[in-house]
Amino acid sequence: MAGAMVLAGCSSTSEPDSPPVDASALAASVTESGVVGHLEQLQTIAESNDGNRAAGTSGYDASVDYVAQTLEDKGFDVQTPEFEFHKFDVHTEALRSGDRDFDVRALSYSPSTGPQGLTARLVPARKDDSPGCEATDYDGLDVTGAIVLVNRGVCPFAAKQQVASERGAAGVIVVNNEDGPMSGGTLGDPDVGKVPTGGVSKADGAALEQAGGDVTLTLDTTTESSTARNVIAQTKTGSTDDVVMVGAHLDSVPDGPGINDNGTGVAATLETAVQLGGSPDVDNAVRFAFWGAEELGLLGSEAYVDSLSDEQRNDIALYLNFDMLGSENAGYLAYDGDNSDNVGEGPGPEGSAGIERTFTEFLQGNGIAADGTDFDGRSDYGPFIEHGIPSGGVFSGADETKTPEQAQKWGGTPGVVYDKNYHSATDTLENVDRAALAKNAAAVAYAVGVYAESLTGPNGVPVGADREKARATE
Numbered sequence: 001m002a003g004a005m006v007l008a009g010c011s012s013t014s015e016p017d018s019p020p021v022d023a024s025a026l027a028a029s030v031t032e033s034g035v036v037g038h039l040e041q042l043q044t045i046a047e048s049n050d051g052n053r054a055a056g057t058s059g060y061d062a063s064v065d066y067v068a069q070t071l072e073d074k075g076f077d078v079q080t081p082e083f084e085f086h087k088f089d090v091h092t093e094a095l096r097s098g099d100r101d102f103d104v105r106a107l108s109y110s111p112s113t114g115p116q117g118l119t120a121r122l123v124p125a126r127k128d129d130s131p132g133c134e135a136t137d138y139d140g141l142d143v144t145g146a147i148v149l150v151n152r153g154v155c156p157f158a159a160k161q162q163v164a165s166e167r168g169a170a171g172v173i174v175v176n177n178e179d180g181p182m183s184g185g186t187l188g189d190p191d192v193g194k195v196p197t198g199g200v201s202k203a204d205g206a207a208l209e210q211a212g213g214d215v216t217l218t219l220d221t222t223t224e225s226s227t228a229r230n231v232i233a234q235t236k237t238g239s240t241d242d243v244v245m246v247g248a249h250l251d252s253v254p255d256g257p258g259i260n261d262n263g264t265g266v267a268a269t270l271e272t273a274v275q276l277g278g279s280p281d282v283d284n285a286v287r288f289a290f291w292g293a294e295e296l297g298l299l300g301s302e303a304y305v306d307s308l309s310d311e312q313r314n315d316i317a318l319y320l321n322f323d324m325l326g327s328e329n330a331g332y333l334a335y336d337g338d339n340s341d342n343v344g345e346g347p348g349p350e351g352s353a354g355i356e357r358t359f360t361e362f363l364q365g366n367g368i369a370a371d372g373t374d375f376d377g378r379s380d381y382g383p384f385i386e387h388g389i390p391s392g393g394v395f396s397g398a399d400e401t402k403t404p405e406q407a408q409k410w411g412g413t414p415g416v417v418y419d420k421n422y423h424s425a426t427d428t429l430e431n432v433d434r435a436a437l438a439k440n441a442a443a444v445a446y447a448v449g450v451y452a453e454s455l456t457g458p459n460g461v462p463v464g465a466d467r468e469k470a471r472a473t474e
Contacts, residue, residue, distance in 0.1 A: 016281035023449030038267035046257030075278025083303035108186035117218035144168035165194035175205030183423030238285035249294030268441035326437030336372035344374030351390030351461030388471035
């Protein structure tokens with residue numbers, strides 16, 4: 001992480017090479033064609049590298065090189081610091097009950113059953129308000145040596161398999177809580193995995209429960225040490241005591257090219273950087289980050305944030321995160337900084353409410369009434385929030401279902417997930433909603449412009465002593 005440390009501690013001495021940044025003008029300069037041009041490059045990279053851009057692969061390395069070169073050409077200070085991670089590979093995924101085969105996906109970092117598989121009786125866990133999250137969920141159930149069938153939701157996958165393991169289970173099958181296959185699930189770390197853990201669709205979960213009896217689960221997996229790179233690029237102008245940090249994860253899942261997830265976030269962030277330039281006339285330095293291994297558990301962003309000293313973290317005024325901006329059945333969602341929706345994990349750190357308003361007011365001005373989305377820990381804002389850094393962003397939705405009310409105000413199809421191509425081979429440029437992408441990309445640029453110019457005002461974030469005080473209480 002030496003490269004990241006250089007950028008974290010540098011001073012801005014360059015003279016601006018352009019007029020003062022205007023947020024609305026910056027938003028207007030980030031066009032659909034400019035953003036799609038980057039997506040075309042990422043699609044080509046995936047097609048040339050086994051169909052994906054996953055961390056630890058040649059496709060990811062080519063993505064890093066493309067982003068870094070684009071930023072260097074625009075005059076940014078660019079570093080590509082390495083971090084270590086555990087590369088997870090799946091050799092066989094199979095599930096059989098009686099004479100029927102079911103589609104099963106190994107959760108990343110699942111322990112292996114070995115090529116021979118694991119045969120055991122199937123025991124459904126209780127379907128309560130916290131399915132499989134507490135030891136008491138198994139009271140009265142004998143799961144010793146069994147494969148537990150448990151619903152997704154409420155707590156992380158890692159917690160579900162941990163609890164089942166402690167009650168004596170030999171394996172876990174997590175049932176998706178939305179229509180469609182289980183995709184992209186992770187235990188977060190190989191040291192966390194206790195028993196082989198896979199995921200199935202809601203329909204297959206119901207069929208497995210009805211069939212009962214013994215099942216054979218085969219998850220032949222391996223985990224090995226590897227390295228990947230983040231891309232960190234900072235303007236040469238603006239105060240480095242009040243950094244506006246902007247991030248998007250650069251990796252895809254192994255199953256597809258990752259053009260919506262998260263090529264769209266990358267493309268909008270990158271085009272914003274291109275239009276801003278490396279030496280803009282701004283009050284606050286802007287630091288762009290393109291994270292590796294997000295799909296394995298936010299590993300690149302965690303490595304970066306953990307590498308910084310307390311002083312360097314305190315220099316980051318806020319963090320803006322962009323992950324999926326062009327879902328096929330798109331929503332218009334802004335991270336719920338003030339917890340006004342009163343669901344999930346609660347509000348973000350002080351200042352997050354103002355960031356949310358910056359996005360919702362911009363979208364409202366463009367005829368879009370955005371909904372909130374919870375800080376549920378599924379993207380790279382997580383490590384920043386953990387350290388009290390106010391965060392926000394926009395999001396077009398993943399595997400959640402669009403409601404009739406949302407379809408009425410935004411268009412699209414109610415009762416269908418935002419992105420049926422999520423974590424699959426069909427996550428291609430063809431299936432990106434370009435109109436939604438254009439609107440969200442403009443919101444990206446607008447927010448960057450707002451905070452690059454000023455951190456104060458009704459939608460501001462804590463500065464100076466107020467920042468230190470706010471973070472001391474987190």
